[in-house]
Amino acid sequence: MVKAYLRYEPRLVFGVIVSVESNISYDSSGKHLLAGALDSVAVWDIKKGICSSSLSPSIGSSQSIAVTSIASSPSSSSSSSVSSGHADGSIRLWDLSRGTCEATLNGHKSAVTALRHNHLGSLLASGSKDCDIILWDVIAETGMFRLRGHRDQVTDLVFLDSAKKLVSCSKDKFVRVWDLEMQHCIQIVSGHHSEIWSLDVDPNERYLVTGSADPELRFYLIRKEAEDVDNSSKWELLKHYGEIRRQGKERIATVRFSKSGSLLACQEAGRTVEIFRVLDASIARSKAKRRVRRKKEKLVTQGVEKGNENTTTNAESVPEPDVLVSDVFKLLQVLRASKKICSIAFCPTITTKDAFGTLSLSLNNNILETYSIEEGKVEKKHTVELQGHRSDIRSVTLSSDNSLLLSTSHNAIKVWNPNTGVCIRTIESGYGLCCSFAPADRYALVGTKTGTLEIIDVGSGTRSEVIEAHSAAIRSIMPIPDENGSAGSSFVTGSADHDVKFWEYQIRRNPDTDSKQLTVKNVKTLKMNDDVLVISISPEGKYIAVALLDCTTSVQVFFLDSLKFFLSLYGHKLPVLCMDISSDGDLIVTGSADKNLKIWGLDFGDCHKSLFAHSDSVMDVKFVQNTHYMFSVGKDRLIKYWDADKFELLLTLEGHHAEVWCLTISTHGGFFITGSHDRSIRRWDRTDEPFFLEEEREKRLQEMFESDLETNENKYAPREELPEEGSVAVPGKKTQETITAMDMIIDALDTAEAELKRIDEYNADKRNGKAGQLHPNLLMRGLSPADYVLKAVSTVRTNDLEQTLLSLPYSDALKIISYLKGWVQNPDKVELVCKITTVLLQTHHSQLTTTPAARPVLTVLKDILHAKVKAYKDTIGFNLAAMDHLKELMSMRSDAPFRDAKSKLMEIRRELSKRSEKSIEGKRRKKKQKNSCANQSVPS
Template sequence: MVKSYLRYEPAAFFGVIASVESNITYDSSGKHLLAPALEKLGIWHVRQGVCTKTLSPSLSSRAPSLAVTCVASAPSSLVASGYADGSIRIWDCDKGSCETTLNGHKGAVTALRYNKVGSLLASGSKDNDVILWDVVGETGLFRLRGHRDQITDLVFLDSGKKLVSSSKDKFLRVWDLETQHCMQIISGHHSEIWSIDVDPDERYLVTGSADLELRFYNVKHELMNGESMANETGPETGNDGESATQNKWEVLKPFGEIQRQSKDRVATVRFSKSGNLLACQVAGKTVEIFRVLDEVESKRKAKRRLNRKKEKKSAKMGVEATDNVEANHGTEEAGNVLVVTVPDVFKLLQTIRASKKICSISFCPVTPKSSLASLALSLNNNLLEFYSIESGSSTKTLAIELQGHRSDVRSVTLSSDNTLLMSTSHNAVKIWNPSTGSCLRTIDSGYGLCGLIVPHKKYAMVGTRDGKIEIIDIGSGTLSEVVEAHGGSIRSIATIPNGNGFVTGSADHDVKFWGYQIKQRPSQDSKCLTISNVRTMKMNDDVLVVAVSPDAKYVAVALLDCTVKILFMDSLKFFLSLYGHKLPVLCMDISSDGDLIVTGSADKNLRIWGLDFGDCHKSIFAHADSVMAVQFVRNTHYMFSVGKDRLVKYWDADKFELLLTLEGHHADVWCLAVSNRGDFVVTGSHDRSIRRWDRTEEPFFIEEEKEKRLEEIFEADIDNTFEDKHIPKEELPEEGAVALAGKRTLETLTATDSIIDALDVAEVELKRIAEHEDEKARGKVAEFQPNMIMLGLSPSDYVLRALSNISTNDLEQTLLALPFSDALKLLSYTKDWTSNPDKVELACRIVTLLLQIHHSQLISTPSARPVLAALKEIIYAGVKECKDTLGFNLAAMDHLKQLMASRSDALFRDAKSKLLEIRSQQSKRLEARTETKTENKKKKKQKK
């Protein structure tokens, strides 16, 4: 009989507050901050500092989800997240569910931006393409090509009619979304453009690159009659036809530059929601905050600047020389029109310095009463900080840091009853609840490499890199005692089965045996736990791992010379030497019955040995990189292993077979811990995440898993064939070309097969119906037996059901793969669907796509003419009816809106705008007071 096993599946992961590779953003209300945590999206309540909700992809597919690389929030409750595989998911934060998944990019998504209304979403990727998505219709509109390197940022202009994209190819491109072409290319940057943004009033567009300055552009708007709005700050243009034609396509005009303080490259530039502040985040620890002056203040500042220059020049050279110099520099008042420069509009307010490197920033959309703005920072040490920006300084209001380690997780240990989990890192020890993932205690410590929880869960031992053993009181969450144990780093710690002590192995060649003792605390009535060295054994090389057999008969010591020494526990006499690994052994474990010992090495192999004679039962090539941890499941010969290849593997040590491969970690996996009953496994990784894998009741067989692995390899080969890696350069899309937005995937191919199957079944059913009608006409009356596969539907409805199950985003690519003969059959069925008003839009879209795809073949096919002629009348009538209904509903909604406006109280109609005016006046008064105070201080200093 074939043996079955129980499957392990990912259950939860915790310990990650914010990923390094992605940006953070506020939601539309400003109460929550969206922080990507690897493949999940955490929603943090800003005031409470608690993660209230987590948005994660469904676990229906066996393949793990890749990490989130970009996030954007809409004016509504919707949020878009881009992933490393090129997919985009639209989430509803209120419901906590995924509304739709958009597939179009072949590389990681690097930029996402909604328009002001939230109906359009623009996405940029590492595949150098920009795709515009219809959020309401849940489909891609078109793909814009032209950039020669990955897209770094996107921004909408002119109420969503134009789109500006920046790239690492040092160019800015302005796209006209109505005509779907590139209308302006801006060069001049000497390095990659990393970020762009436009102020809420769409007056200025700022770009940030590796250059030492920020570049600004004036935005030209189109009026309702098609004319362009004149730019007050720009230079005057001629009246000839050539300049008018050129200016028609010049949406962005250079305005000027401003020097930055930091020498690091720009990572992000963002305007605040009110437009009064500009934040420039560099690839370092600083954020430069600029104050954006309004039109009146900027002109006043420009006048003061000109007057100061005139006074200085007149004092030195006279009035005539002053006029000449000002003419050369272009700062005079020509024709009574004052020229406003970038320093007149943007003024450096302050610089925020963080403790670590900043990964991302985000302005709160709601302006607080007591300050100018609130700014959230994401740091590269798994930390979120919130700052309140005032006119004079900035103060840190909140830091979210307790829910994760500042660096990678080096060891994880479970308590004897599996209710507590301890993890160590470079500066802290954390106690977790493994079932809920909540952090119970955080204790500052040294660089912990290993640890164990003492029986009865009151104390824990941590071995550090500097050779100390730290005794931690779990109940109080304090460091009870630090023992100078070894002269080198403590690499391993193993508990003695009777619970009276433990064994440590260090780089100082010593293996030490420790016993527990109770001592009286000085100047206190309470007692505490301490340890004492019982025995010490000197080895010939650095000790990497120690393990004790469950019957406490043997102790195994792995050395740096790639061997494992088996010694008797009581006398410490030599018993066996296990050799065969080509690189040092990094981990090992002994089975519960004491029959087997497994060792994992840096040579990527697992070796299973017999503990009776020391013979090697099997050497298995286990991982693609070093094996970092291995452990048996209690009372079995099943074992888990983890490695630097980011995988967790489940093995049968009796059959030497790989049972399962668990994917999910995004970096090297350092450690693992198996529960006593084997119902769950906990792993810790370099990506700072702690993952729990639960055993389910679903059985599986080894042969089935082997077939699944072969299918995954085959599907990976199919995915590689979809990519255009081997297309010659001369066949690549031309400059500024437009292409389809979708991407061919396995789902679209499966959908095409389902349509073809539905068409074949419907065709056979139609023939059976026709034969039954002929027999009925001849007088042979018999009851017609419909096909059970069609579920009681007519042939037309059965084909419609197959099409309705396809997502709108995949419909285009699905019909592209449909053969012409099946496309012609499908066209004949669309005539019956227009009678249903709910399916008119789907039918029109299918007909339009098929006409675009097979236009040349349809023209040359005589049998297609009667079908197209019938469709012409039916489609036009159905669309006209839907259009009339939509227009009637829109008119009714406008009428209701007017009624509501007329009935509303006129006293509070403009309350919001008046409140904003009052707040802006208050902020101006505060700034004026601070300026007068600083001027008075300067005058006092000058007098002294």
């Protein structure tokens, strides 16, 4: 009988506040801050400091692709629309209110680096490392066209002129202006001496600013269409305005205007943000006049001192001043953060009366900070830091009842609820390399990099004692089991100072508080010849295994009671980094930096099997209790599930985005938890879904075969030349989904063709009097051939439809064209038929014009489609006019009770204004008469 195993699947991801690769963005309401958290988008309520929701792909998805860019719709009508770009080039459209993914757009070949919505939220522009820009229709969930011209990664985008123009910048040192109606580049702006990393435009579309590694910020004036210009500069939308020298020396990472346009933030690729105040036109003009006045006074002073009359004359003839860029942009504050800043975002709403704006920062140590910008100061308002570690997680361990999880990092210990992912306690500590719960789970032990042993009071969240246990880093802590197999009253520590120390728990009374506290006492020490990397104790407490840095001795096994030498496990080529002993004490598994797992028998020390486990160092390995199943993790970011009896790989679990350092398994193997360099802690649960070893092996072979095919295809494919200047291409790309959809359509066409032949044969037999009974085709589920093909085409996603039709052979495209005449009669499918017709005609125009059989169908389609489209266009226009009329009627009805009061109020205001004008005029007359009388009384 074939043995079945139970599958493990991801359930929880916690510990990541914001990832370094992604930017941050506010939603249009300003209530939530959106931050990329590895493969999901975290929605943070900054004031409360909680994650209200997480936009992530479905649980159990095969791949976890990192989020690289986020953009929220600025329109209040579509405030729940959020777009996220990913490292594989895909873009996901999310509904923020429901937390669901509405569509996935595939078009880029590499990571998405820039996303920007237009002001209505109906269009989305995306830039990528593949140097292309794609314009997407968010409502139709499809790509419109691809713009090519940049020679390096596109770094930022912005819409102009009511989304008729698009401005892009790139690492190729150029800014390009695109006319989206003509789909062409109309202006190329040069002048930068280094890569351009960001650009932005103020809300009134007067100024555009670019940031690069140059020491200056460059500003451009945006020309309006109504302005009169000569023919030579007719297509120039951007005019160079000037530069402002920055204070910092690092390159610019992001430049952003606030929603009101009164602030400009310039974030460097370091710890500083320079904040500029954007002055009003009147203030800027008066500032320019003061500057010119000072220049006049200086010239006059110089003329008087030198006795030069020409200098004084020149000072009087200074023309009307021009407003310079330094008159408009004034440095307000320089914000300095505690760590390197990854991204910035302005809140669209102002929370306090005195504040100019609110700026949020994401730092590279997994922290979100929010600052209030006021006149003369920048004040920190909110910080989100408790929900994650500042650096990678080095060790994790579960309590005896699996209700608490302890994790260590470089400066803190955190206690989590493993069922919900909520952080319960945060305790300052040293650099924790290993940890373990003490009996009863009230206290925990942490071994640090400096050699100290820290005793943590889990209930109060404090360090009760710090013991100088070793003179070098403590690499491993292992409790000594009692007779029942649970943690006993002693434990062992292994250190890089060549010592293995045995400790006993003791209770001492604190004289200050008169309370009892846990402490430990060293009872004996085992001296080794090299650094101790890891130790393990057999469940019955008979043996202790010690792995050393010296590869020649590898792992040494001693009797625990007498510390006499028992076995030496030699075979690894590099040091053993992890090991574990099975619950029955029969097997010991070791993982090494040589990427191998070795399974040994603990009775004679013979190597049962050597497995090439990971493509990098194996960092941790653990047996599932009461079984010979084991999990291993490594620097290759993978988690692998093994059968130590059959020496077979059962499952490979992907999810982490960096090296996996540690894992811990629950008491009964129902779940396990892993900690990684990406600062995330992931929980994996055992499900009731069985799987078979042969099926998993075949699946892995198929994936390897497909990856090899893709690699070879890319290897031997003709090298792409640089795109033509300002060229336009198809927005989508061929994916596995489009190939599957193409196969489905071809199968549907073949099935329908066979069914049509069967019906024709039946009709012919019926005319000849040989007809029997026509049985329905069960595969078509009661549909006619045309409806069956239509259903197959309708199931293709809108974004994949064009690429699917492009992949079809010409013969199958002709079959689809023959069905279009019947499909267009369905009122709900007119738009779909128009799309199919347009794509097929553009793709196969030359072949269709030379195919006699296609001409009658195209002639009929021409008349039918034009009439249908015109009819539905008129219907939509009529409905829109009716909706406007209904809206007007509703507004009139809602205003009816207040109309009379409003008219009376207006009459009162007019009467009061007339009276005030009369009184003012009377006062003026009296004053004039008084002045005239006074003049007459004065003697000549």
